[in-house]
Amino acid sequence: MWGRGALLGTRTPSLAWGRGWSAAAPCSAPAEPSRVRALIYGHHGDPAKVVELKNLELAAVGGSDVHVKMLAAPINPSDINMIQGNYGLLPKLPAVGGNEGVGQVVAVGGSVTGVKPGDWVIPANAGLGTWRTEAVFSEEALIGVPSDIPLQSAATLGVNPCTAYRMLMDFEQLQPGDWVIQNASNSGVGQAVIQIAAALGLRTINVVRDRPDLQELTDRLKSLGAEHVLTEEELRKHEMKNFFKDMPQPRLALNCVGGKSSTELLRHLAPGGTMVTYGGMAKQPVIASVSQLIFKDLKLRGFWLSQWKKDHSPGLWVPRQSGSVGLSPHNCPVQGADPHAVRSHRPRPAHSARLLRGPTAGLRACLGSLNAALRVFEADSHHVLIAEELE
Numbered sequence: 077m078w079g080r081g082a083l084l085g086t087r088t089p090s091l092a093w094g095r096g097w098s099a100a101a102p103c104s105a106p107a108e109p110s111r112v113r114a115l116i117y118g119h120h121g122d123p124a125k126v127v128e129l130k131n132l133e134l135a136a137v138g139g140s141d142v143h144v145k146m147l148a149a150p151i152n153p154s155d156i157n158m159i160q161g162n163y164g165l166l167p168k169l170p171a172v173g174g175n176e177g178v179g180q181v182v183a184v185g186g187s188v189t190g191v192k193p194g195d196w197v198i199p200a201n202a203g204l205g206t207w208r209t210e211a212v213f214s215e216e217a218l219i220g221v222p223s224d225i226p227l228q229s230a231a232t233l234g235v236n237p238c239t240a241y242r243m244l245m246d247f248e249q250l251q252p253g254d255w256v257i258q259n260a261s262n263s264g265v266g267q268a269v270i271q272i273a274a275a276l277g278l279r280t281i282n283v284v285r286d287r288p289d290l291q292e293l294t295d296r297l298k299s300l301g302a303e304h305v306l307t308e309e310e311l312r313k314h315e316m317k318n319f320f321k322d323m324p325q326p327r328l329a330l331n332c333v334g335g336k337s338s339t340e341l342l343r344h345l346a347p348g349g350t351m352v353t354y355g356g357m358a359k360q361p362v363i364a365s366v367s368q369l370i371f372k373d374l375k376l377r378g379f380w381l382s383q384w385k386k387d388h389s390p391g392l393w394v395p396r397q398s399g400s401v402g403l404s405p406h407n408c409p410v411q412g413a414d415p416h417a418v419r420s421h422r423p424r425p426a427h428s429a430r431l432l433r434g435p436t437a438g439l440r441a442c443l444g445s446l447n448a449a450l451r452v453f454e455a456d457s458h459h460v461l462i463a464e465e466l467e
């Protein structure tokens with residue numbers, strides 16, 4: 077597992093940043109060059125086979141660069157898909173794994189103005205390679221976040237909560253009291269949907285797969301703000317008609333799964349409503365009946381946060397004010413919105429510090445395939461990989 081990395085310098089496996097070197101001296105230099113450890117893959121394939129723990133040398137800190145010590149990084153399904161080569165965005169190989177995480181600034185180049193040593197930063201975009209102990213990144217590849225929020229919340233702030241927020245905001249004009257239905261509700265995105273929807277005064281119907289500890293999961297999702305939690309099997313039952321007798325059908329459905337599960341979501345959507353597909357965990361196509369399209373005029377849409385970021389300038393999606401990061405003010409990409417608007421709708425306080433995922437089978441499967449590399453990594457550094465903690 078150990079080896080001298082073929083990658084010299086940690087600015088290497090970049091999708092989004094590939095600027096030249098600058099000779100400017102860093103504002104504050106680290107005492108001595110440190111050994112960087114990273115989980116690297118040289119070709120696509122099964123993560124258990126292709127991901128290796130390697131040593132890297134830390135690149136010099138150029139004028140617009142930031143030396144970052146990584147504090148925590150999650151394992152998301154998209155990280156696995158990227159390693160497998162099945163993702164919409166692939167890095168140049170060899171690449172460091174991981175797209176999300178939080179790090180602390182150690183030193184900055186002379187022309188860096190946005191962050192300073194001690195600040196916490198997260199990646200601005202996918203492809204940064206966060207599964208490493210330290211790195212030198214360009215300033216533009218990073219976003220500063222407050223350091224007084226829980227570490228794990230900071231490490232998982234940039235993808236799932238932002239995805240949840242955009243999907244709730246961009247597809248239907250929802251008003252407080254409106255219903256939203258989603259599947260894979262215990263996923264990282266699903267839990268963010270529950271919390272953000274509750275903060276917006278929206279009510280959620282949350283579909284999960286059946287499991288032995290269903291009551292425990294139901295209680296946990298309800299404690300996050302879920303109104304109803306149903307299993308896939310319950311959703312298919314004829315009696316579901318009665319469920320919607322005394323309440324309006326949802327106008328927005330969020331589909332993480334595909335296949336039969338998405339067909340069921342469509343069945344319960346209000347006429348003219350929208351189903352947004354953002355994940356395909358079942359690896360099966362979305363099937364909509366002809367009658368749903370003709371007689372209910374349902375709309376099928378897709379969402380990809382990476383594309384959203386490309387389409388929207390960072391000046392619009394990174395509000396500059398400081399404040400609680402929990403739901404929107406800092407890093408949920410809020411285009412042209414009042415960053416405090418979400419909080420003002422909030423029916424109850426204190427959901428903001430809970431943008432954490434609980435362990436899911438999907439996450440455990442990802443972890444399983446990476447386990448060997450992780451164990452060595454974990455034993456050898458203080459770096460926290462969030463999935464490991466949840467095992």
Ligand SMILES: NC(=O)c1ccc[n+]([C@@H]2O[C@H](COP(=O)([O-])OP(=O)(O)OC[C@H]3O[C@@H](n4cnc5c(N)ncnc54)[C@H](OP(=O)(O)O)[C@@H]3O)[C@@H](O)[C@H]2O)c1
Nearest residue numbers: 260263264265285354355357358379380381436437438439
């Ligand atoms: N489009 C975007 O911009 C965007 C952004 C973020 C995430 N995503 C995607 O969203 C999905 C979820 O990501 P995450 O980080 O929230 O994942 P996660 O926390 O690991 O959760 C995965 C979820 O998928 C469910 N699942 C796994 N296999 C399934 C199957 N065969 N059938 C039905 N459900 C299944 C799991 O349910 P169990 O607990 O029952 O296993 C769990 O609820 C991924 O596909 C990810 O790539 C997309």
